[in-house]
Amino acid sequence: MIKRTHIRQFLAVVDAGSFTRAAQRIRVTQPALSAGIAELERLAGTPLFLRNRRQIRLTEAGGRFLPLARDLDRGFRAADSFGRESEPQAAELKLGVIRSVPGELLQAIAAALRPSFAIELIENSDAELRAALGSGRIHMAITVLRPGERGGHIVPLYEEPLTMFVAADHPLVGRIEVTPDELAAETMIARRSCEFLGATSRFFTRHGVRPRFALRSESDERCLRMVAAGIGITTAPVSLAIDGIVPLKVAGYDFRRELGLIADPAWTALPDIAPRWAHGGETIGAIAAEWRQFKVDAAA
Incomplete structure (x- = not known):
């Protein structure tokens, strides 16, 4: 018989993406977790996970079992709280976010969703977040949309250009446009969270620009602060602008x-999510429109 422990262990592995992290999350030993998953697979009569050295993925059967496990888990939680509360609990929301989402925007979206949802934020790359959405490990993702990507389950937020940022006292400030080769002697700062990092590198390489790097960091704030300090220049979406840095148009960088x-x-x-999402989606759309007007359009 499949027990609640099996469901808890199964969802822990799905959400954590590894047996090691799952065991830490639910505070059991890894051998105990592995044994529990093996027993669940025996009871289900089929493997639920594909295992290799680099990642854990759901099998086709595991993908079919996942929504059943989610429903069972919600039922167990509802049974636990039955009769103890007069107020309905907020629905769980696992929200994936790419690292380059502006903090102010994320704050506004999270604040809008908080009354309806108990939020857990998961930071990762676009590819990892889309994989997590497909496997049911997260419920929503704020990420970069692909060309033409639309649908009832998508809320477009805003579109913006990327630009080169330099310190406010940089000698090139005031120029309408510079050519890529004029930046050949500049020291660069690499934002590792940049979705166009590879494309930017290829752009400058094509123009014979192979700069020295002063910093490579996942932290957008740290990179931009170091630009403001004058130790290097970097490319970033215009919405990430901070005091002390100035956008510089580079010919062909579009x-x-x-x-x-x-x-x-x-x-x-x-049923318990649809009305919350309908209201939340409208609110987020309004937040994005205001953000676009006062932050993106003004910066561009």
Whole structure:
């Protein structure tokens, strides 16, 4: 018989993406967790996970079992709290976010969702977040939309250009436009969270620019602060601008990105989620419109 412990262990592995992290999350030993998953697979009569050295993925059967496990887990939680509360509990929301989402925007979105949802934030790359959405490990993701990507489960936020940022006292400030080769002697700062990091590198390489790097960091704030300090220059979306740095137009450098919120359609269709999502989606759309007007349009 499949027990609640099996469901808890199964969802822990799905959400954590590894047996080691899952065992830490639910505070059991890894051998105990592995034994529990093996017993669940025996009871289910089929493997639920594909295991290799680099990652754990759901099998086709595991993917079919996942929504059942989610429903069972919600039922167990509801049974635990039955009769103890007069107020309905907030629905759980696992929200994935790429690292380059502006903090102010994320704060506004999280504040809008908080009354309806108990939020857990998960930071990762676009590819990892989309994989997590597909496997049911997260419910929504704020990420970069692909060309033409639209649908009822997608809330476009805003589109913006990327630009080169330099310190406010940089000698090139005031120029209408500079050529890539004029930056050959500059020291660069690499934002590792940049979705166009590889494309930017190829752009400058094509123009014979192979700069020295003063910093490579996942932290956008740290990179931009060091630009303001004058130790290097970097490219970033205009919405990430801070005091002390100035945008500099580089000829031919015309990358743009569109941020959007993508929801799991199956999750938003659940009876207890659909009305919350309908209200939340409208609110987020209004937040994005205001953000675009006062932050993006003004900076661009």
